[in-house]
Amino acid sequence: xxxxxxxxxxxxxxxxxxxxxxxxxxxxxxxxxxxxxxxxxxxxxxxxxxxxxxxxxxxxxxxxxxxxxxxxxxxxxxxxxxxxxxxxxxxxxxxxxxxxxxxxxxxxxxxxxxxxxxx
Numbered sequence: 503x504x505x506x507x508x509x510x511x512x513x514x515x516x517x518x519x520x521x522x523x524x525x526x527x528x529x530x531x532x533x534x535x536x537x538x539x540x541x542x543x544x545x546x547x548x549x550x551x552x553x554x555x556x557x558x559x560x561x562x563x564x565x566x567x568x569x570x571x572x573x574x575x576x577x578x579x580x581x582x583x584x585x586x587x588x589x590x591x592x593x594x595x596x597x598x599x600x601x602x603x604x605x606x607x608x609x610x611x612x613x614x615x616x617x618x619x620x621x
Contacts, residue, residue, distance in 0.1 A: 506530070513538025520544060520556065528555040590614040597621065 503524035509516050510533035517540075519529045534540075549556060565572040592615040595603045600618045607616060 503527070508532070511536045512540055514541070517541040520554070523554050525553045528557065531556070531558040532560070534560075592617045594619055 504522055505524055505527045507519045507523050507527070507529045509519045509529055509531045512531065512534035513536040515536060516529070516531050519531075520543075523529050543556065544552075544554075561572060561575070564575075590613070593603070593612070594617045596619050603612075603616045603618065606612055
């Protein structure tokens with residue numbers, strides 16, 4: 503069970519996220535990369551019973567309906583770069599080490615993205 507789930511796939515992944523969030527947890531859905539129709543979302547009563555929060559946003563819909571809000575959001579993200587935002591360089595591992603790298607990340611031994619080099 504997870505306290506917070508940031509979900510960007512939608513569809514089946516969103517449905518699974520709602521079953522995997524812990525009591526008192528939150529699922530934040532911000533994308534639909536799977537291009538699947540979302541399953542029926544839980545009712546407010548079901549969310550209250552499980553003490554779970556569900557939130558969602560779509561920058562595409564926001565840009566269509568409130569373009570100034572989208573501009574403000576993008577400007578605030580860009581302002582972070584002026585404040586010396588550090589973006590970690592991904593760790594690159596050869597194909598032969600892909601399994602080991604995956605296990606390390608699954609066990610919480612990774613603080614940045616891992617890219618597997620395929621020759």
